[in-house]
Amino acid sequence: MENTSQVPVTVLTGFLGAGKTTLLNRILTEQHGRKYAVIVNEFGEQGIDNDLVVDADEEVFEMNNGCICCTVRGDLIRILSGLMKRADKLDAIIVETTGLADPAPVAQTFFVDQDVADRTKLDAIVTVADAVHLSSQLTEHHEAEEQIAFADVILLNKVDLVDESGLDRVKERIKKINPFAKIINTTRCSAPLDEVVGLNAFSLDRILEVEPDFLESDHDHEHDDDVTSLSFVSDTPLDMDKFQDWFGNLLRTKGQDILRSKGILNFKGEEERYVFQGVHMLMDASPMGPWPKGKDRSSRVVFIGRDLDNMNLKEGFDNCKSA
């Protein structure tokens, strides 16, 4: 449900020591003229100005809805519902996750709980990464990989501490996992806050704006990273029934390994563009207005996940083309 009164929620992830706390401190202390609530884990300092700091424990709940990878953050449901009872309106809510957290339950909370979905919206997943240590963290901890894979924006922090070739290497590593995230180079997390908060990255219509990325359809993937991405393009219109069968079955059977999926679809006989995005098995889809005149009507899908090579994705996608 799109609703202008929904408060945007930014999820802030990042491996230990990457600089999340520095960014949080900036959000809490800068004169940004907006009213934020910041949901933190064991954070000692109080916000100054009008900002609100809410203590939380990360409580991951399994949903009893038959979806095996469907976990949500129970504490977030409670806290967001509580904040929505406030008399004054918040401009944004920022949720900090601990360094070792999997971002999926946070994102899934916004798909699963109706009250949360009605009154708030997931704005973006922002990951703070340490330019010096990211490579070794990616090798050693799958949580670090997931945080990169889920990100809409990556603040590549401490870039002053690596040389140019080192920076190129770490960016290449990031792009291999997630070629669609926007990377911002920072030192001491000094990115402008409006590049971090209020991005609308999870809004379905934003998927249309990331078109250029979708076109880079052939990322060569070497197999040193566990999480990879794949994307496909088709100029032949797709058959809606075939696509729904294939995609529904894919998410049902492989959803645990597909971390994020996005796409713009051109269905045969339909005047409107269809847009979707998913987190594991959960998906949000909607028609998004007619195709722009004079532009190619091509379908594009992207997957970020594990073991994508064994899902016959290309074959499955190609089979959806209308005869």
Place this chain on the structure above:
Amino acid sequence: MNADLEKLQESNKTELERRGSIINTGAPVTEAITIRDHIAVGFGDGTVRFFQSGSEPKVVKAHKGVVFSMARNGDYVLTGGEDGRFLKISSEGDIDEIANFGSRWVDYVASYKDFKVCSSGNTVHIWSKSKEKINSLEHQSTVGGLTFDNKGKRLAVSRYGGVTVWKQNNNKWTSSNYSWKGSHGKVTFSPDGRYLVSSMQENQIHGWRINDKADLAMSGYPAKIKSFTWVGDTPYLVTSGSSDAVCWPFDGKEGPMGRKPVCVANGGKELATFVKVLDGENAVFTGFSDGSVLLSEIDESKKPIRIRNSTGSEVTAIAVSSNREQVLIGDLQGNILISSLWADN
């Protein structure tokens, strides 16, 4: 406004809207409870207002941030808030701070006679007559709801994975677990104490028969069940979360097991968000997502009475004064209707 239009609007008003007064407070109504002939209402701006027939409401600035939960404690109201404070407030507006948990919210409060109880995070804190806290009960996850039974012998605490029932005897508290997969919120004992029921994160309520822990699954709702209330001698557990007030019969040996609920107060495409018994009658007020309220008997053949028209904002609280003279309805946008329930004789 043109006179005809004014007249038309007047004629569209419900009987209770004509008779009563409508106030917009600007802050979401979070809860309303009855304390003798007062109705105490908690708001999202931290105020508690005491309404009494024939006088202006008394406004008490109680909390900084949201008033999350309220309970009656004798002639006082207990409140828990976003500011981490657990308060005891008189209808004159005197505030006594029982505890302050700082940045940890006080999510739920409950009371029975001298017992004053609140939850903050995973812990339930208990006070009795003295100002000293007498006990703290820990749970494995954050508390989602809190209630005493009608005799004050048992305290039910809902959480992830089920409900913990604490029995007390001379302040010795022993627990037993009622388990069911999933996250549990609002919790209640049946009036006879034989059943325990909780609302879940999934669109269902779950019940247990206390003596043998037999499970009762009540599902099929299109939305989360935010409110329930016990009605009549049967009794029925009337629930929100559907386009009707869904009433489960808890009579007989098996309660609602294998039986269909009675559905009253159809709201069309609107969902019921709040239900409240009219004490002493086999009747319930049902508030909907558009602000409208129906009063109905628990009888599918009877037509409900429209008490309040749509305000465009979901009903979040309904309370009736103990003498049953006044009814108060509040919604998420802070609109209040307070009216006498009966026509003047």
